[in-house]
Amino acid sequence: xxxxxxxxxxxxxxxxxxxxxxxxxxxxxxxxxxxxxxxxxxxxxxxxxxxxxxxxxxxxxxxxxxxxxxxxxxxxxxxxxxxxxxxxxxxxxxxxxxxxxxxxxxxxxxxxxxxxxxxxxxxxxxxxxxxxxxxxxxxxxxxxxxxxxxxxxxxxxxxxxxxxxxxxxxxxxxxxxxxxxxxxxxxxxxxxxxxxxxxxxxxxxxxxxxxxxxxxxxxxxxxx
Amino acid sequence: xxxxxxxxxxxxxxxxxxxxxxxxxxxxxxxxxxxxxxxxxxxxxxxxxxxxxxxxxxxxxxxxxxxxxxxxxxxxxxxxxxxxxxxxxxxxxxxxxxxxxxxxxxxxxxxxxxxxxxxxxxxxxxxxxxxxxxxxxxxxxxxxxxxxxxxxxxxxxxxxxxxxxxxxxxxxxxxxxxxxxxxxxxxxxxxxxxxxxxx
Ligand SMILES: [Zn+2]
Numbered sequence: 001x002x003x004x005x006x007x008x009x010x011x012x013x014x015x016x017x018x019x020x021x022x023x024x025x026x027x028x029x030x031x032x033x034x035x036x037x038x039x040x041x042x043x044x045x046x047x048x049x050x051x052x053x054x055x056x057x058x059x060x061x062x063x064x065x066x067x068x069x070x071x072x073x074x075x076x077x078x079x080x081x082x083x084x085x086x087x088x089x090x091x092x093x094x095x096x097x098x099x100x101x102x103x104x105x106x107x108x109x110x111x112x113x114x115x116x117x118x119x120x121x122x123x124x125x126x127x128x129x130x131x132x133x134x135x136x137x138x139x140x141x142x143x144x145x146x147x148x149x150x151x152x153x154x155x156x157x158x159x160x161x162x163x164x165x166x167x168x169x170x171x172x173x174x175x176x177x178x179x180x181x182x183x184x185x186x187x188x189x190x191x192x193x194x195x196x197x198x199x200x201x202x203x204x205x206x207x208x209x210x211x212x213x214x215x216x217x218x219x220x221x222x223x224x
Numbered sequence: 225x226x227x228x229x230x231x232x233x234x235x236x237x238x239x240x241x242x243x244x245x246x247x248x249x250x251x252x253x254x255x256x257x258x259x260x261x262x263x264x265x266x267x268x269x270x271x272x273x274x275x276x277x278x279x280x281x282x283x284x285x286x287x288x289x290x291x292x293x294x295x296x297x298x299x300x301x302x303x304x305x306x307x308x309x310x311x312x313x314x315x316x317x318x319x320x321x322x323x324x325x326x327x328x329x330x331x332x333x334x335x336x337x338x339x340x341x342x343x344x345x346x347x348x349x350x351x352x353x354x355x356x357x358x359x360x361x362x363x364x365x366x367x368x369x370x371x372x373x374x375x376x377x378x379x380x381x382x383x384x385x386x387x388x389x390x391x392x393x394x395x396x397x398x399x400x401x402x403x404x405x406x407x408x409x410x411x412x413x414x415x416x417x418x419x420x421x422x423x
Contacts, residue, residue: 003329009394009395009398009399010391010394010395012398013369013394013398016306016370017306017369017370018306018307018309018310018318019369019374019375019376022314022316022319025318025319026319029319029320029321032321033321033322033325033327033328033329034327034328034329035329036329036330039321039329041402043295044351044401044402044405045398046295046299046302046303047295047296047299047347047348047351048351048355048366048370048397048398048401049299049302049303049306049370050295050296050297050298050299050300050301050302050303050348051296051298051299051348051351051352051355052355052366052367052370052371053257053261053298053299053301053302053370053371054227054228054257054298055367056257056260056261056264056371057260058255058256058257058259058260059256059259059260059263059269059272060256060259061251061255061256061259061273061276061277062273063273063277064248064251065244065247065248065250065251065252065255065280066244066248068251068277068280068281068284069244069247069284072281072284072285095326098327099327100325100327101322101325101327102319102320102321102322
């Protein structure tokens with residue numbers, strides 16, 4: 001996969017420090033799945049965390065190392081549970097062809113068979129897990145060939161990952177695997193520019209008025 | 225640095241032999257730092273201690289998954305601690321790249337991370353020196369973002385700085401670290417979307 005739009009340093013830093021919400025984490029992990037360049041940069045951000053970790057001022061633990069091991073030997077906890085949870089890698093969930101697994105795990109069906117909700121001519125929406133709504137919006141948008149979104153900017157940070165198809169805006173052309181990592185200052189007007197439906201995964205960071213945001217992004221007209 | 229090598233060797237010994245002395249050495253150095261990290265992120269002493277014990281038990285049970293060619297011991301531990309804290313707060317797992325994903329782009333993985341370095345230890349040494357050389361104000365902001373604040377807004381408030389200043393210090397620090405690692409490893413600059421090429 002040839003990826004030409006990448007994550008910003010700021011987003012990678014926030015991913016490394018654990019400062020992103022689950023929606024944004026998922027989206028970042030999708031890009032890292034297909035982009036070895038950003039994966040190396042994310043690894044560097046982890047390395048910085050490791051390097052700084054050595055400088056932390058320790059706080060005295062309540063138990064000794066050997067007491068901890070001795071207690072663990074007698075406990076009935078399954079050691080398996082630790083790693084599965086701590087790595088965020090689990091066996092459950094779907095493998096959806098053509099979709100990176102961090103997203104695929106959230107989808108009950110292949111892309112075209114999802115229960116899309118039509119929100120405007122040529123534009124359908126699929127909301128992902130409601131629990132993400134607390135700290136931001138998380139959704140897939142399905143844009144018909146030729147669809148144009150109204151020109152808009154974002155009050156909050158917004159990340160877009162291109163799952164299928166392509167679009168073009170003032171920043172450039174976005175294809176599968178690309179990231180649009182926008183801060184609030186950028187105005188853009190995406191236009192679907194191929195004859196295949198364009199599917200984008202979109203996550204916002206901070207609490208937003210969900211319906212308000214949809215209203216703003218979606219006052220689209222279709223047809224160029 | 226001898227300490228980093230020793231901690232890496234400890235993990236290898238734990239993974240290979242469940243070596244209790246190696247674990248004790250690792251624990252005596254890192255347990256208090258893991259606890260410090262959790263408390264700094266706002267958890268109580270009691271919960272931090274419990275979670276620290278869980279994290280150190282992951283080290284004890286899963287040390288064989290540590291690969292010294294990929295990361296320093298401190299990086300491996302930091303990512304476990306970070307992820308375990310998020311799991312605890314969220315009641316759900318942190319979302320990470322799954323290395324067995326069939327879409328994984330593996331082409332340039334090794335070349336991008338390791339090219340130009342004799343080994344991970346040398347890379348860690350360079351990184352360490354780059355962190356040493358950071359201006360105090362940048363190092364402070366990095367420390368706070370990794371180990372204290374929840375957001376750039378928190379940090380800005382604590383330091384009584386505009387949020388833009390916090391963000392630019394973080395960006396400068398990341399660039400400084402990256403360029404120090406790239407001295408012998410001239411990768412082409414890559415465009416970040418939504419921002420001009422600034423590195
Ligand atoms: Zn990338």
